[in-house]
Amino acid sequence: MxxxxxxxxxxxxxxxxxxxxxxxxxxxxxPISTIRPLATDRRRGEVAGIVGATLAIGNTTAIRGAIARVAALGGGDVAWFLRPGNRTERARRLRDFRHRWIRGDQLDHLFRVLADFYAHHATLEEPFLAGLSAGGFSVGLDRLSSALRGEGRSAEVGPAPAGYRALFPSPLDPSGSPCKRLTLFVRWMVRERYPDLGYWTGVPTGELxxxxxxxxxxxxxxxxxxxxxxxxxxxxxxxxxxxxxxxxxxxxxxxxxxxxxxxxxxxxxxxxxxxxxxxxxxxxxxxxxxxxxxx
Ligand code: SF4
Known part of the structure; x- marks a missing residue:
């Protein structure tokens, strides 16, 4: 052609x-229509956003349904999944969750990684911005991917379940993945214009x-x-x-x-x-x- x-x-x-x-x-x-009501502040926006982006596989009706099911398991508040006292109950509630090939034990591990991350950082914008400054968007996405994979996590987070790492590809991986889900997450976080959330104020929209x-x-x-x-x-x-x-x-x-x-x-x-x-x-x-x- x-x-x-x-x-x-x-x-x-x-x-x-x-x-x-x-x-x-x-x-x-x-999916942003299901994420928005959960994103009542920056922390909840990031957690709902990363859950939504991770589940963004398949048709939009199924994706919205999967996000809503996870939110319901947390009693309608995604911050519930990060509370230290809820670890055992969180694993129990997520045990039977499935969306396509994504399993509840993988989401449980994601929440362990996020809880550990937020114990040391205010926002996921930090690793993204550090990478953006060091080498541009692809390095920013790589640092974000690394944080979500739990690289450098505390020992108490524990080992990742099978298939977890593949949920967060990096543009620097040899596979050359388009990283659609993480790039979508960053769009939601950075753009202020409808329908995005605009919680990240340090990243210029021109870099997206x-x-x-x-x-x-x-x-x-x-x-x-x-x-x-x-x-x-x-x-x-x-x-x-x-x-x-x-x-x-x-x-x-x-x-x-x-x-x-x-x-x-x-x-x-x-x-x-x-x-x-x-x-x-x-x-x-x-x-x-x-x-x-x-x-
Ligand atoms: S609707 Fe799609 S196929 Fe038709 S002209 Fe527009 S872009 Fe092309």
Whole structure:
């Protein structure tokens, strides 16, 4: 297939897509709608956010349900999971929890790691910011991943259960993972604009990278924001850089809209005039290149 570059009008068309987007419809479907009520302060925002991001696998209905089930096990307050006196009861309540391949014992370990982390630090922004200052976003995400993996934890946290480490990939891992879930968590924490939470004030929004899920990747590829055929960290860098050229101060502004255009069925991922007709980015879409549509 020939290479496909962004059109000069793409910025204008993305803005039209954003302005016309039914945010309220898609907010209700997004995991952030379940996280927001739990995020009553920064600590609870981080805990609810990292639980939500960790469970962000599969369709949004199942993800929201999984987050709500975890919250219910803590009596509706995610800070309950961090209280030292609740360790035995926490393990008991989480014992039968499952969401896709994520198990309750892994979440129990995450809460042990977080409780230990918060005994020495005020916020997960600290390791991220230290990495960002040392080497940019990918190093920040690596330091955050390392903290969540429990590297450097106290002995009393204990050994991680099988599969735990893989829940928190780093962009510096040889696998080249796109790290969608941690990148999404950072977006929620940094951006103040709706629908994000904005608890991290030290990270400039211009530094953010796009959480490249399947929907965002598909549209990004078809708009020419990346030519890469795999959803890798290199693709994350490329799409983010293309979006940064459009909006240097808020490169992930369009992430929610692009993602939910795919989730909602507004983008059929094939040429379908009935659905594509009103799409603001149709003139930029690879599937419609060189095709005229009768008025
Ligand atoms: S033109 Fe159609 S296929 Fe292309 S991005 Fe828009 S809705 Fe999706």
């Amino acid at each position: 020939r290479s496909h570059r962004p059109t000069p009008e793409l910025a204008q068309h993305l803005e039209q897509l954003y302005e016309r987007f039914p945010f309220d419809r898609s907010f209700a479907d997004d 990278k796009v959480p490249l899920d399947h929907h965002v990747y598909w549209i990004a590829y078809h708009l020419g924001l990346t030519a890469r055929r795999t959803r890798s960290w290199d693709a994350v860098e490329e799409v983010s850089e293309a979006l940064r050229r459009i909006d240097p101060l808020d490169p992930v502004k369009y992430d929610f809209v692009l993602c939910h255009t795919g989730i909602s069925g507004d983008c059929p991922k094939e040429r379908d005039l009935a659905v594509c007709g009103p799409c603001s980015v149709r003139p930029d879409c690879r599937l419609w290149r060189g095709r005229r549509v009768a008025a």
